Amino acid sequence: MLDLAEGHATYDAGSYLITYNADLATLEGSKAKAGVVGTAPSVSAAATLVLSEDRPIPPSPIAKEATFTGCTEDQQGTLNDTFASAQQIERMEKLATSLPKPVGKRFAKCRHVLMSLTFLHTADWQLGKQFAQVPGDPGAALRRRRLDTVKVIAELARERRVDAVLVAGDVFEDNAVSNETLRRTMHALASFEGPWVLLPGNHDAGLTQSAWNRLRRLDVVPANVMLADRPEPIALCGGRLMVLPAPLQRRHEVGDLTNWFDTLRSDAGVLRVGLAHGTVMNRLPAAAKAHNPIADTRAETAHLDYLALGDWHGTLEVANRTWYAGTPEPDRFRTNEPSNVLLVTLRERGAPPQVEKIPVGYYRWTRLTFDVMDDRALAVLDGRLAALGESERTLVRLKLTGTLDLATRQQLDELLDGWRARLHFLDIDDTALLARTGLDDIATLIAELGVTGFVRDALETLVGIKGDAGHPNRAADAGRALQILYHEHKRLSENGP
Numbered sequence: 001m002l003d004l005a006e007g008h009a010t011y012d013a014g015s016y017l018i019t020y021n022a023d024l025a026t027l028e029g030s031k032a033k034a035g036v037v038g039t040a041p042s043v044s045a046a047a048t049l050v051l052s053e054d055r056p057i058p059p060s061p062i063a064k065e066a067t068f069t070g071c072t073e074d075q076q077g078t079l080n081d082t083f084a085s086a087q088q089i090e091r092m093e094k095l096a097t098s099l100p101k102p103v104g105k106r107f108a109k110c111r112h113v114l115m116s117l118t119f120l121h122t123a124d125w126q127l128g129k130q131f132a133q134v135p136g137d138p139g140a141a142l143r144r145r146r147l148d149t150v151k152v153i154a155e156l157a158r159e160r161r162v163d164a165v166l167v168a169g170d171v172f173e174d175n176a177v178s179n180e181t182l183r184r185t186m187h188a189l190a191s192f193e194g195p196w197v198l199l200p201g202n203h204d205a206g207l208t209q210s211a212w213n214r215l216r217r218l219d220v221v222p223a224n225v226m227l228a229d230r231p232e233p234i235a236l237c238g239g240r241l242m243v244l245p246a247p248l249q250r251r252h253e254v255g256d257l258t259n260w261f262d263t264l265r266s267d268a269g270v271l272r273v274g275l276a277h278g279t280v281m282n283r284l285p286a287a288a289k290a291h292n293p294i295a296d297t298r299a300e301t302a303h304l305d306y307l308a309l310g311d312w313h314g315t316l317e318v319a320n321r322t323w324y325a326g327t328p329e330p331d332r333f334r335t336n337e338p339s340n341v342l343l344v345t346l347r348e349r350g351a352p353p354q355v356e357k358i359p360v361g362y363y364r365w366t367r368l369t370f371d372v373m374d375d376r377a378l379a380v381l382d383g384r385l386a387a388l389g390e391s392e393r394t395l396v397r398l399k400l401t402g403t404l405d406l407a408t409r410q411q412l413d414e415l416l417d418g419w420r421a422r423l424h425f426l427d428i429d430d431t432a433l434l435a436r437t438g439l440d441d442i443a444t445l446i447a448e449l450g451v452t453g454f455v456r457d458a459l460e461t462l463v464g465i466k467g468d469a470g471h472p473n474r475a476a477d478a479g480r481a482l483q484i485l486y487h488e489h490k491r492l493s494e495n496g497p
């Protein structure tokens with residue numbers, strides 16, 4: 001809340017940072033305070049208070065509106081509009097020229113510092129992906145959904161009034177996606193009319209015959225959509241933002257395509273954002289493929305304010321100022337935090353970026369391992385599946401272990417049939433679920449497992465306790481112990497230690 005009558009220095013107004021400059025207050029004197037309450041020019045005066053260059057701007061969470069006391073509703077609206085978007089600089093400049101000279105001059109000097117810039121960072125849409133592991137209608141629904149999630153991203157960009165959307169590669173599953181997919185993709189971007197920058201990745205590399213060339217040939221690319229298939233800087237936001245793209249021009253590169261970022265010069269104050277697709281060296285699990293290397297020091301050596309990456313499907317701050325956005329719509333059973341886009345705010349050259357994760361994914365892919373020992377476990381399994389919630393948008397890969405008798409196995413199958421109908425997709429791996437033999441028959445057990453020595457002694461003791469009607473609790477425990485012993489011994493003898 002900025003109270004113009006107070007004359008304080010710094011305010012955090014609805015988390016839009018406002019600097020109230022004492023010099024300006026002096027300049028306008030008490031008239032400024034009075035003026036703010038009533039007339040339209042006084043709103044301009046209030047706006048100029050925000051635009052002082054005299055004080056450092058500490059980092060603060062960003063919102064795109066400020067609340068002022070002493071304004072009419074209309075004036076408040078004007079202020080909010082003015083602050084709403086960094087794209088509105090021209091408007092602010094016009095406003096400045098209508099102001100008394102000293103104030104207008106101050107504004108002209110400090111606008112770069114004060115107007116923060118925001119963009120969405122996303123990647124790995126892989127539109128047109130087939131989902132061979134999910135057959136039939138559920139797989140088709142997953143394919144359609146990816147395009148819907150892109151529409152959600154476009155809506156989000158509009159709502160948050162960002163300055164740009166950067167897509168860090170693998171927009172398409174491959175260069176052979178249908179013309180229909182290409183057209184529908186362009187259509188899905190329609191809600192956001194600001195600049196989109198689309199980068200080729202390894203899936204849709206900028207080859208001679210590429211989806212990118214085809215898009216151009218089909219003449220379906222809107223004017224606000226840039227295909228960054230050449231390693232050339234792209235100036236956005238009236239020149240305040242320079243995007244440095246490193247498009248893959250074949251699927252696998254041995255060298256680091258972001259090298260050229262280091263040598264590209266830009267004017268002082270221009271924000272520098274790299275856009276690339278590949279593997280950041282030394283930072284990802286060893287299993288990550290080492291194609292398309294990107295230096296983990298690139299943000300420093302190229303003086304980037306932010307490096308927007310794609311290829312790793314989970315959201316990850318992988319190095320200083322360097323993020324993987326992850327795929328916005330999850331596409332596999334892996335727990336690496338997909339489903340987000342990143343809302344990035346840059347305040348000024350050199351200041352740390354503010355990065356907000358915004359979930360946009362629809363489907364949830366869940367892996368579950370469950371040990372079934374007896375019929376009581378079925379109710380627990382039922383509860384675990386129910387606790388996942390939102391069954392219609394959930395895919396489950398269920399791995400079952402344990403031993404079951406035939407009757408319980410049948411109950412289990414009925415339970416799973418029910419869940420198969422409710423979930424979007426249920427994949428069951430029951431290769432480690434063993435059928436139980438007559439555990440009461442010690443002779444059978446010993447013969448089947450082929451045990452001797454202390455294992456055989458333990459078996460005999462447990463069977464003895466299990467048969468002791470005088471101690472029903474101990475008997476139940478012994479029964480369970482027998483099952484575990486049976487299961488473990490069988491597993492070890494089949495798989496080796």
Ligand SMILES: [Mn+2]
Pocket residue numbers: 170201202203277310311312
């Ligand atoms: Mn990729």
